[in-house]
Amino acid sequence: MKALKNLFLNELADMYDSEHRITKALPKLIEAATCEKLRHALRSHLEETEGQASHIDEVFAAFDEKPRAKKCPAMVGILEEGDRIVTENKRSPAINSAIIAAAQKIEHYEIASYGTLRAWAELLGNEEAALLLEEILDQEKEADHALNELAVAKNKETLEEVAIGAGA
Numbered sequence: 001m002k003a004l005k006n007l008f009l010n011e012l013a014d015m016y017d018s019e020h021r022i023t024k025a026l027p028k029l030i031e032a033a034t035c036e037k038l039r040h041a042l043r044s045h046l047e048e049t050e051g052q053a054s055h056i057d058e059v060f061a062a063f064d065e066k067p068r069a070k071k072c073p074a075m076v077g078i079l080e081e082g083d084r085i086v087t088e089n090k091r092s093p094a095i096n097s098a099i100i101a102a103a104q105k106i107e108h109y110e111i112a113s114y115g116t117l118r119a120w121a122e123l124l125g126n127e128e129a130a131l132l133l134e135e136i137l138d139q140e141k142e143a144d145h146a147l148n149e150l151a152v153a154k155n156k157e158t159l160e161e162v163a164i165g166a167g168a
Contacts, residue, residue: 001124004120004123004124005063005124007120008063008117008120008121008124009060009063009065010070011113011116011117011120012056012059012060012117013068013069013070014070014071014072014075014113015056015072015110015113015114015117016053016056016060016067016068016069016070017069017070017071017072017075018072018075018109018110018113019049019052019053019056020053020069021072021075021076021079022049022075022079022106023046023049023050023053025079025082025083026042026045026046026049027046028083028086029042029082029086029099029102029103030042030043030046032086032090032095032099033095033096033099034095034096035096035150037150038096038099038100038150041143041146041147041150042099042103045103045143048139048143052136052139055132055133055135055136056136058128058132059117059121059129059132059133062126062128062129062132063126063129074109075106075109078102078105078106078109079106081102081105082102082103082105082106085098085101085102086098086099086102096150097151100147100150100151101151103143103147104144104147104148104151107140107143107144107147108144110136110140111137111140111141111144114133114136114137114140115137117133118130118133118134118137121133
């Protein structure tokens with residue numbers, strides 16, 4: 001039980017770091033987006049992300065622990081890749097598609113992480129923590145769903161813009 005609790009707390013610290021990094025990265029994606037619906041979705045998720053960091057504080061407290069961050073190399077890499085893909089497509093008709101792809105990579109990592117943390121909290125018998133993590137997980141899934149809907153529209157627009165530009 002102690003080994004699982006330690007693993008849980010380390011992974012929670014990893015996500016604490018991730019949420020703070022995402023909070024710093026999202027404004028760059030918002031600024032680069034040329035689609036108002038995408039900007040709105042990213043701004044909404046930025047507000048949720050700020051709240052999720054507070055929820056992680058509460059999860060630590062549910063385990064009688066002080067909040068702490070542990071550098072998350074995976075999120076560092078995902079965010080660096082996002083910066084690169086946005087920079088490479090800044091003047092491209094594909095900019096919004098690139099931003100959505102970068103944001104969905106973030107969401108998928110978070111969904112996997114919070115799903116695991118929730119399951120571990122349940123195994124550790126901490127219902128309060130499990131419920132808080134379930135709330136965060138639901139928000140991440142909803143953000144991913146919204147990005148999926150935007151991706152369908154933006155990817156079609158990108159194809160049309162490229163075809164028109166190529167004289168098709």
